[in-house]
Amino acid sequence: SIMLPVSMPPPQCLKKRMVVPHRYMFGPGPSNVPQRILEAGAKPVIGHMHPEIFEIMSDIKSGIQYLFQTQNRTTFAVSGTGHTAMECAIFNTVESGESVLVAVNGIWGERAADMAERVGARVKTIVAPPGGYLTNAEIEKALSEHRPVLFFLAHGESSTGVLHPLDGIGNLCHKYDCLLLVDSVASIGGVPLYMDQQGIDILYTGSQKVLNAPPGTAPISFSERACRKVFSRTTKPVSFFLDLSWLSNYWGCDDKPARIYHHTGPVTAFYSLRESLAVLADEGLEKSWERHQKVGEYFHAGLESMGLKLFVKEKHARLPTVTTIVAPHGYDWKEITAYIMKTHSLEISGGLGPSVGLVLRVGLMGCNSSKANVDMVLAALKDALKHCHRSKV
Ligand code: PMP
Structure with a gap:
């Protein structure tokens, strides 16, 4: 093939040095990223399927199990921000036509409802006034009326500053044969949360808040009950990228003998995430x-x-x-x-x-x-x- 002159010159702006201020x-x-975590993210890139990366991913899983206080084997980090984990949770657990109940006490409930609508769920919301929260009695009433397969609750509602009480909600959901999905992006690591003891079926967070890693990875975990629902679906999840069967294989959470290439994991983001979990483990x-x-x-x-x-x-x-x-x-x-x-x-x-x-x-x-x-x-x-x-x- 012949090489023709380009019609677009290299952009002048790229010739200037990039400036990033301290803030x-x-x-x-x-939040700010400490030097130790920044340095971890500056280590060399190696293959996303190399044994050393699998070991780092395994350390990340253990770190998340500690952070979440869970023994769930289906525990890993989604490549993406908190929103990716939200969609991973909803897209895998909900099939078109199913009923989903969302507690709205700020923007995160609104967005969860939007995501569930996009997969064709019948979405019901229960709304708390901004700055307030829902009582277990209000939640139980809505569970018994709507009989959802999934209930979404933001534990730390960062738009209103509310820490939503969690006690008893897991049991309520299970009484109505419903999975409990909790958003802990703004709370985990900063306030007590016990995934297994509190009966949370799906829990996720982001790397860039209490963990102090750069944005771009999102820890998530699925209970056995949640996995049973996901793996007995009759339709495929709408997202290939977020399909739990692919992701759990990539993260070594299934029984398959080998890991199959799914996507190129952001390895340097994994280094930072691992380091941030190590910092947390050091402090306790x-x-x-x-x-x-x-x-x-x-x-x-x-x-x-x-x-x-x-x-x-x-x-x-x-x-x-x-x-x-x-x-x-x-x-x-x-x-x-x-x-x-x-x-x-x-x-x-x-x-x-x-x-x-x-x-x-x-x-x-x-x-x-x-x-x-x-x-x-x-x-x-x-x-x-x-x-x-x-x-x-
Ligand atoms: N949930 C909560 C409670 C959040 O505070 C945020 C981030 N502000 C998100 C979800 C979404 O996370 P991200 O911006 O990393 O996609």
């Missing part, structure tokens, strides 16, 4: 839970002593990882977040979904959860309230 990542995610879950709780309470008390109000009224339902602050009266929340970014190189964010315009959100997760960082955020907020425009009305 305090105190929004709802991603209980210590991490305690630290997040103490720092969260210290932060919440500091906010209240500044005269700010917390969006979640009930103390026990406040996430220690992602805090929602009632948007200060008379201010434009966008000016506050922009001011703090510009003058302090510090990210906090506004609301999301049902909490847009109502709150400021601050995430202190994993290594970012410290009293020194709380003091930094409080100082930045004080500074912003002094310098941003305040209307008199």
Whole structure:
């Protein structure tokens, strides 16, 4: 073939060096990545089917089993962000025409309902007011009325700052022959959660919050009960990429003698994820839970002593990882977040979904959860309230 002159020249922008600033990542995610984890991700790329990678994947499985407190063999990390794990959970467990019940206490329930609709499920929602949560009695009523095959609940609703109570919900779901799917993207590692003991059938999270790894891998686990439902489907899941039979083979969770190529695993993202799980194992879950709780309470008390109000009224339902602050009266929340970014190189964010315009959100997760960082955020907020425009009305 002849080589013709190209009509598109190389872009000038690519000739400039890439610049990435240092930022305090105190929004709802991603959080800062410690050096140890960054360095792990900079190790050489080797084949995604090499024995060394299988060993790293096996370490990741053990780390996730510890993080989730589960003995499920079908435990692995999806190549993708939290949304990929959400779709992996829903696309595999639900067949077209089946009934799904979704607890909506923020944006994550809304998105789960959207995903279930896309696979042709009959979706019912039960909605809690923003900043609130659902009682077990309300959940049981909806389970008995709708008889769903799957119930979705966000444990840490990062859009509203709510930590949803979990106790008893697993048993309720099983009483109605329904699987319990829990989103712990914003909570796991920062608050107690026991997948097996709490009867959770499918649990997932993301790498970029409490784990402090870069975004791009999403731990997930399926109980025996969930696997039985998935592997007795009469139709194939709509997604080839997220098909549990392929993924569990790739991650060595099945009984097949060999692993078959499914997709090219993001090996450097696996290195970072493994390292982040090692950091957590070094500290220990209980210590991490305690630290997040103490720092969260210290932060919440500091906010209240500044005269700010917390969006979640009930103390026990406040996430220690992602805090929602009632948007200060008379201010434009966008000016506050922009001011703090510009003058302090510090990210906090506004609301999301049902909490847009109502709150400021601050995430202190994993290594970012410290009293020194709380003091930094409080100082930045004080500074912003002094310098941003305040209307008199
Ligand atoms: N669920 C919750 C509770 C989250 O906070 C997030 C991320 N903000 C997600 C799901 C989606 O994760 P990702 O952005 O990694 O796709």
